[in-house]
Amino acid sequence: MGAATWVLVLNSGSSSLKYQLIDMAGADADGGAERLASGIVERIGEPGGVADHGEALRRAAGELKEQGLGLDSPRLAAVGHRVVHGGTRFTEPTLITDDVLAGIEDLVPLAPLHNPANITGIKVARELRPDLPQVAVFDTAFHATLPEAAARYAIDTATADRYGIRRYGFHGTSHAYVSRATAKLLGRDPADVNVIVLHLGNGASASAVRGGVCVDTSMGLTPLEGLVMGTRSGDLDPAVVFHLERVAGMSTDDIDRLLNKRSGLLGLCGDNDMREIGRRMAEGDKAAQLAFDVYVHRLRRYVGAFSAVLGRVDAITFTAGVGENSAAVRGAALAGLHNLGVTMDPVRNAVRGHAPRLVSADDSRVAVAVVPTDEELEIARDTYALAAAPQDG
Numbered sequence: 001m002g003a004a005t006w007v008l009v010l011n012s013g014s015s016s017l018k019y020q021l022i023d024m025a026g027a028d029a030d031g032g033a034e035r036l037a038s039g040i041v042e043r044i045g046e047p048g049g050v051a052d053h054g055e056a057l058r059r060a061a062g063e064l065k066e067q068g069l070g071l072d073s074p075r076l077a078a079v080g081h082r083v084v085h086g087g088t089r090f091t092e093p094t095l096i097t098d099d100v101l102a103g104i105e106d107l108v109p110l111a112p113l114h115n116p117a118n119i120t121g122i123k124v125a126r127e128l129r130p131d132l133p134q135v136a137v138f139d140t141a142f143h144a145t146l147p148e149a150a151a152r153y154a155i156d157t158a159t160a161d162r163y164g165i166r167r168y169g170f171h172g173t174s175h176a177y178v179s180r181a182t183a184k185l186l187g188r189d190p191a192d193v194n195v196i197v198l199h200l201g202n203g204a205s206a207s208a209v210r211g212g213v214c215v216d217t218s219m220g221l222t223p224l225e226g227l228v229m230g231t232r233s234g235d236l237d238p239a240v241v242f243h244l245e246r247v248a249g250m251s252t253d254d255i256d257r258l259l260n261k262r263s264g265l266l267g268l269c270g271d272n273d274m275r276e277i278g279r280r281m282a283e284g285d286k287a288a289q290l291a292f293d294v295y296v297h298r299l300r301r302y303v304g305a306f307s308a309v310l311g312r313v314d315a316i317t318f319t320a321g322v323g324e325n326s327a328a329v330r331g332a333a334l335a336g337l338h339n340l341g342v343t344m345d346p347v348r349n350a351v352r353g354h355a356p357r358l359v360s361a362d363d364s365r366v367a368v369a370v371v372p373t374d375e376e377l378e379i380a381r382d383t384y385a386l387a388a389a390p391q392d393g
C-alpha cells in the first residue's frame with residue numbers, strides 16, 4: 001500500500017461544488033502532481049438540483065467511490081478547502097480547528113454568497129473523515145501584501161477600522177498561480193517579473209503583481225467591486241445605492257441581489273455567458289454588443305491603471321473561462337495600446353489552445369499571455385505543504 005499522498009480539494013461556489021482528487025507524491029514546484037479525479041455538482045439549491053452543499057459533497061464522495069477512489073482510502077492525506085474570505089485574521093493557509101471554523105463563520109457578513117458554502121463543505125468533510133487534517137486556503141491571502149495606499153478606502157479611519165472596511169481582494173490562488181506561471185512562460189524568475197493578471201470567469205478580477213508580490217487588485221471589501229462580471233456590476237458610484245433606496249424604495253437586500261445577481265453582463269443584455277453574447281453580436285444584437293463594450297471598456301481602464309501602478313509592466317496575462325477562451329475580449333481589451341508597449345499578434349490570439357502561450361507580437365515590449373488557471377492545484381499544494389508532506393528532520 002502506498003503512502004498517504006492524496007489531497008481532496010473542494011471549491012464551493014455559491015451554487016456549485018467543484019472537487020478534485022490530486023496525488024501529490026511526485027509534485028514539485030514545476031509540476032508532477034497527478035489528477036486522479038475531478039467533478040462538479042451544479043445547481044445547488046435550485047429546482048432539479050441537490051438541496052445544499054452538504055448533499056453536494058456526499059454526492060461527490062459517491063462519485064469518487066464509484067471510481068474506486070472512496071474517501072475512506074488510507075491514501076487520502078488531507079482535505080483542502082477554498083475559503084473565499086479570510087478577513088484580516090487569515091493571511092496564510094490554515095489548519096482548520098474549531099476556533100478557525102468559528103473565525104470563518106465570523107466573516108460570513110463580508111462574503112454572504114461564498115463563505116456559508118465553504119463552511120458547509122468543511123463541516124461535512126470533517127464528518128466524513130474526522131481523522132484527517134483539513135486546511136483552509138483563502139482567496140484573500142495573496143492580497144494581504146497590498147500596501148496601505150491601495151488597501152485603504154478614503155473614509156473615516158475609525159469607522160473603517162471598527163468594521164474591517166478595506167480592500168481584501170479575491171481569486172488570490174488564481175492570481176498567485178498565474179503570475180508564477182507567466183514568469184515561467186517567459187523563462188524568468190518570478191521575483192524579477194511585473195505582471196497584470198486578468199482573471200475573467202463568472203467572477204472577474206484584475207491584479208498588479210510586482211516581483212511575485214500583489215500590490216493592487218480590483219475586488220474590494222467583497223467580490224462585488226471592480227470589473228464587470230457575469231452577474232455583478234463591479235465598480236459604481238456608491239450613491240447609486242442611496243438613490244435606489246430613496247427614490248426606487250428598494251430594500252438593502254433588494255439592492256444586494258440587484259448588484260450581485262442581476263447586473264453585469266446579465267443585467268446589460270440578459271445573458272451572462274460570453275459565448276452566447278458572441279453569438280448574439282454576430283447577429284447584430286445591439287444589447288449584446290453594448291454589454292461586450294461595457295465589459296471591455298472597464299477592462300481597459302484597469303489595464304491602464306495597473307500599468308501606472310506598476311510603472312514597468314513585463315506581461316499582461318489572461319486567465320479563467322473568458323480570459324482563456326475569448327479571443328474577442330482579449331483583442332478588444334488591448335487594441336491600440338502601443339503607447340503602453342502592447343502589440344497583439346492577431347493570428348496567435350485567434351489560435352485556441354490549452355497550454356500557456358504568448359499572444360503578443362515578437363516586438364511587443366509587454367508580453368501578452370494566456371495561462372489556464374488551476375486554483376485546485378494551488379490549493380492542493382498549500383494543503384499538502386501544511387498538513388501532509390513528509391517533514392524534514
Ligand SMILES: Nc1ncnc2c1ncn2[C@@H]1O[C@H](COP(=O)(O)OP(=O)(O)O)[C@@H](O)[C@H]1O
Nearest residue numbers: 200201202203272273274275320321322325326
Ligand atoms: N469558449 C468560450 N468563449 C467565451 N467565453 C467562454 C468560453 N468558455 C467559457 N466561457 C466563459 O467563462 C465563464 C465561466 O468561467 P469560469 O472561469 O469557469 O467561471 P467560474 O469558475 O467563476 O465559475 C462562462 O460564463 C463563459 O462566459
Ligand SMILES: CC(=O)OP(=O)(O)O
Nearest residue numbers: 013170171202203223
Ligand atoms: C470571489 C469570487 O468572485 O469567486 P467566484 O468567481 O468563484 O464567484
Ligand SMILES: [Mg+2]
Nearest residue numbers: 201202203320
Ligand atoms: Mg472560478
